[in-house]
Amino acid sequence: xxxxxxxxxxxxxxxxxxxxxxxxFATIVGSGVLFSIGFxxxxxxxxxxxxxxxxxxxxxxxxxxSVHRHFFAHISMPIHSxxxxxxxxxxxxxxxxxTNTVKLSSNEALILAGTFxxxxxxxxxxxxxxxxxxxxxxxxxTIDTSSFRIHCYQTATGIKFIAVTDPxxxxxxxxxxxxxxxxxxxxxxxxxxxxxxxxxxxxxxTKLQQLIQSS
Amino acid sequence: xxxxxxxxIFDRHCECIFYTEWACQNSPLTTRPGQPADSSTVQATAxxxxxxxxxxxxxxxxxxxxxxxxANSTHGSAQRNLPMExxxxxxxxxxxxxxxxxxxxxxxxGPQGGNPGGFMSFATNxxxxxxxxxxxxxxxxxxxxxxxxxxxxxxxMIYRNIYVEYVTKNPLFNPNPATSAPIENxxxxxxxxxxxxxxxxxxxxxxxx
Numbered sequence: 356x357x358x359x360x361x362x363x364x365x366x367x368x369x370x371x372x373x374x375x376x377x378x379x380f381a382t383i384v385g386s387g388v389l390f391s392i393g394f395x396x397x398x399x400x401x402x403x404x405x406x407x408x409x410x411x412x413x414x415x416x417x418x419x420x421s422v423h424r425h426f427f428a429h430i431s432m433p434i435h436s437x438x439x440x441x442x443x444x445x446x447x448x449x450x451x452x453x454t455n456t457v458k459l460s461s462n463e464a465l466i467l468a469g470t471f472x473x474x475x476x477x478x479x480x481x482x483x484x485x486x487x488x489x490x491x492x493x494x495x496x497t498i499d500t501s502s503f504r505i506h507c508y509q510t511a512t513g514i515k516f517i518a519v520t521d522p523x524x525x526x527x528x529x530x531x532x533x534x535x536x537x538x539x540x541x542x543x544x545x546x547x548x549x550x551x552x553x554x555x556x557x558x559x560x561t562k563l564q565q566l567i568q569s570s
Numbered sequence: 571x572x573x574x575x576x577x578x579i580f581d582r583h584c585e586c587i588f589y590t591e592w593a594c595q596n597s598p599l600t601t602r603p604g605q606p607a608d609s610s611t612v613q614a615t616a617x618x619x620x621x622x623x624x625x626x627x628x629x630x631x632x633x634x635x636x637x638x639x640x641a642n643s644t645h646g647s648a649q650r651n652l653p654m655e656x657x658x659x660x661x662x663x664x665x666x667x668x669x670x671x672x673x674x675x676x677x678x679x680g681p682q683g684g685n686p687g688g689f690m691s692f693a694t695n696x697x698x699x700x701x702x703x704x705x706x707x708x709x710x711x712x713x714x715x716x717x718x719x720x721x722x723x724x725x726x727m728i729y730r731n732i733y734v735e736y737v738t739k740n741p742l743f744n745p746n747p748a749t750s751a752p753i754e755n756x757x758x759x760x761x762x763x764x765x766x767x768x769x770x771x772x773x774x775x776x777x778x779x
Binding site: 456474479480482484485494501502 | 688
């Protein structure tokens with residue numbers, strides 16, 4: 356039985372691979388190629404496993420700064436800092452998101468917020484033009500400087516969301532209104548939050564950070 | 571198309587020494603609180619900006635209102651000066667505070683003032699205020715429509731080639747730096763008007779092309 360099976364198998368192998376000169380040659384070449392591919396793959400993976408963490412690809416970043424990594428770090432963080440000013444002109448939130456901003460003391464930040472609140476209100480008073488549809492001037496929306504750009508978004512309730520960005524950032528209103536959404540979800544709905552007072556909510560911090568990193 | 575509303579020039583002592591308007595709808599010279607602005611000529615100017623020739627015509631027939639001016643005495647100075655001065659103070663305050671905020675945020679705040687932070691302009695939904703400060707502390711404030719791009723070069727040009735040429739080099743120029751004197755120089759005003767008309771038509775034609 357067993358000898359009959361081996362006999363028939365060997366006769367099949369013989370008939371299909373060895374009998375004709377051309378298939379015999381093709382079998383030898385093909386099996387050689389397949390064996391070398393398999394051997395190479397296996398040995399490469401074995402070598403990679405043995406030397407993980409010591410190869411040049413893994414330690415390259417320590418020795419040469421990657422141009423691409425720095426480039427993407429630059430454009431993925433165009434928002435340098437965020438201020439939120441309540442309707443009375445008080446600063447209720449202030450965070451820096453990039454390293455090249457000036458560190459403001461809390462007193463300076465408060466003064467800045469109050470001044471901005473004032474000029475925002477005055478800027479709508481001194482408008483030389485009225486809108487054709489008769490609606491009122493909204494106050495300052497952007498401030499352009501040579502090194503950065505300030506965006507301001509005022510909600511219907513008088514809260515101002517201010518972001519300092521790269522000068523290349525033209526429109527930020529969608530991000531700022533998303534910020535307003537986060538503010539109403541994670542700060543206003545917090546039972547321990549008191550109106551017009553500084554926002555102290557870790558969840559708001561992390562959500563805002565995520566929004567700014569994704570924008 | 572660009573619309574240039576008005577220009578304010580302030581000297582080192584925070585005094586408004588020159589004001590001219592071209593297409594103002596809420597003019598401090600004509601508008602009283604609680605009184606609607608005289609809008610017949612104004613709308614003609616604002617709409618006239620739609621094409622070159624119309625724009626030039628409207629600028630010609632709508633002669634710019636000027637302040638301060640001795641030739642303007644027909645208006646009645648008591649009526650005119652109060653709102654104008656208040657407006658100028660507000661404009662100066664807004665520009666000055668914005669400049670200080672920008673200096674503070676850029677970390678280049680110094681005791682000597684100036685504009686090291688590079689404040690260029692701010693925009694609301696109805697206008698854009700362009701700011702240029704000369705090294706000697708003369709401040710130029712130009713109001714345009716909010717979609718106009720940077721006017722820094724225009725303002726620097728006005729300072730360098732018009733203000734210096736016709737005001738500083740004028741032999742009757744007020745030599746005492748401790749006092750401020752309004753610019754009552756007709757050449758300055760005429761050249762400035764020409765220049766503004768030129769750039770208005772230039773920018774408009776460039777946008778239409």
